Amino acid sequence: MGNFETLEEEVIKKGKCTHCGACISVCPDYNIEWGLDDRPRMDKGKGMCKNCTECYDGCHRVNGHFKSKELDEYLFGRARKVNETLGIYKKIVSARAKDEEILKYAQDGGIATAIAIYLLEKNEVDGVITTGKTEGNGNWKPKPIIARDKRELLSASGSKYYIAPILMKLKDGVIDMELDRLAIIGLPCQIRSARYLQMIEADLAPAITVTIGLFCTKNYEYDKLSALIRANGINMKDVNKMDVSGGKFHIYSNSNDITVSLKEMEDIVPAFCSDCEDYAAEFADISVGSNGSTKGWSTVIIRTDKGLQLFTELEEKGYIEIKNMDNLEVVVSNSEKKRQKTLNFQN
Ligand SMILES: Cc1cc2nc3c(=O)[nH]c(=O)nc-3n(C[C@H](O)[C@H](O)[C@H](O)COP(=O)(O)OP(=O)(O)OC[C@H]3O[C@@H](n4cnc5c(N)ncnc54)[C@H](O)[C@@H]3O)c2cc1C
Ligand code: SF4
Ligand code: SF4
Ligand code: SF4
Incomplete structure (x- = not known):
């Protein structure tokens, strides 16, 4: 039990906050904002904290909140076995988008963007919460966005090597824009936070319709x-x-x-990455990375029934092409290395 003050003491001031932005979205009174010092802060001008505990309860980084085993059981109906290093999944392939325009802007095989475009074009979601770029001189500074069309998704494609509090957009999407179905494209820690909100049945969580995770070894202070x-x-x-x-x-x-x-x-890696054991976005519907595939292709891990259905549709409708993975061992090895580095992996 806690309020924003407790969250500050236990998570934010200790450098454990992964900048997911979930606390901003779950606060019913708009009391929390993203500060210029790049962390959540109490926005005293907008209202008074009612000590409702939603922000504390909704933070996946509070000690004891996020448990991989519980989330495995919630999503996949069982805990992973010891040898399931990449988390639970149904299928791993190499794939790339067929649309030349996507490939022109994409980081690798353009799979993340192709999936998002498909979801919007087939009206399966109303918007895609992801990471865009800030305009102007700092144009590689990541910023949270809700993309509503192909143009916005193309301009957001490509990897920015820092993190933006994308889940603060959940509230904007659901409350302000009245969007009921949102996809999320995010780093493993952002997907964990989104899944945690689903598991605790946070009010806004039903709007999270599809989760696309990106592989991540580490990040860099912008x-x-x-x-x-x-x-x-x-x-x-x-x-x-x-x-x-x-x-x-x-x-x-x-x-x-x-x-x-x-x-x-190494010295520009944020503190919060040091105890992160998730390389392959283990709780996403579909995870995407470059590792293990040839240049210009993406490695795709399909995890859930929803992910499998979506990926099959994309292939059948000609959005993507698929081939066998080149080097699965290297993906497994990177995942193992990241987990081994983590001291406080929760089982
Ligand atoms: C910080 C970071 C570290 C990564 N580390 C690895 C790694 O170690 N090994 C590996 O194989 N792959 C890693 N990736 C994933 C890889 O760079 C590609 O994002 C992935 O292969 C998808 O490629 P794509 O062509 O399908 O993506 P695209 O079609 O280009 O789409 C990329 C999507 O990712 C979103 N995005 C971009 N930057 C960020 C960000 N900072 N946070 C959240 N979302 C973002 C974009 O908005 C877009 O929706 C990393 C990505 C990031 C952002
Ligand atoms: S909910 Fe996310 S942004 Fe808020 S304190 Fe926790 S980790 Fe940080
Ligand atoms: S009103 Fe509730 S959610 Fe908002 S800051 Fe206070 S305790 Fe946190
Ligand atoms: S290593 Fe990547 S997934 Fe893990 S906390 Fe850092 S940015 Fe998030």
Whole structure:
């Protein structure tokens, strides 16, 4: 039991907050906002806290709240076996979008964007909560968005290497925009938070219709990442793409391309990534990454019945093409490595 003050003490001030934005959405009185210091803060101007405990109860990072085993049972009807390193799933394939426009802007095989476009075009969701880019000079700074059409999804595609509090958009979508069916594309920690809201039957949770998770080893503090890029002579507005491969961080820009060793970037990884054991977005309907597939293709892990139905439709209706995975072992190995690094993995 707690209120926002307790949440601040137990999660936010301890650097455990994963910036999911869920507490903002679950507060019935609009008391919480995303602060300029990049963390949730009490917005005293908008109302008075009624100590209702919703923000505390809805935070997946409060000690003892999120339990992988319970969530496995809730989503898949059973706990995972010890050898199910990637979490429970039905099928793993390599896939890519068929639409050239998607492939032009996508990070890898454009599967995340293709799924989202399909959901909107077939009217299976009303909007897609995901991560867009801030306009102007800081245009790689991630920002939460609700995409409503293909154009918005294309401009959001590609990986931004920091995190935005996307679940604060849940309230905007459901209450302000009156959208009943929302897909979520997010990092493993964002998918965990969304699933946690479903498991505790938070008021807004029924609107979460489909979850698409991205693989994630780690993330980088935006201000420090952009300082590093500028120090290498590249203006942020000239950056075309960032990517991680072969133990290196690659930045492609209009002026020149640079490569930085991931070891050199260790000190700009946010504190909250240090105890994260989820590499392959283990609780999404469908998880997508690049690891294990050839360049330009995505590795796709289909986990739930809903995910399987959706993915089959995408293939049948010609949105995507599929082939066998090139290297499943490397995905399993990366997942194992991430879990081993985590000290407080909850079973
Ligand atoms: C921080 C980060 C770390 C990653 N680490 C790995 C890794 O270690 N191994 C691996 O195989 N893959 C990793 N990925 C996933 C990979 O970069 C691609 O996102 C994934 O392969 C999907 O490619 P796609 O072509 O299908 O995506 P696209 O079709 O280009 O769509 C990407 C979608 O992801 C959303 N998105 C972009 N940036 C973010 C963000 N910061 N937070 C939440 N959503 C975002 C976009 O809004 C878009 O909807 C990482 C992604 C991110 C953002
Ligand atoms: S709900 Fe999310 S944003 Fe809010 S404190 Fe918890 S982890 Fe941070
Ligand atoms: S009103 Fe409830 S949800 Fe909002 S800040 Fe206070 S305790 Fe948290
Ligand atoms: S490493 Fe974990 S906590 Fe950090 S951004 Fe990735 S999924 Fe979130």
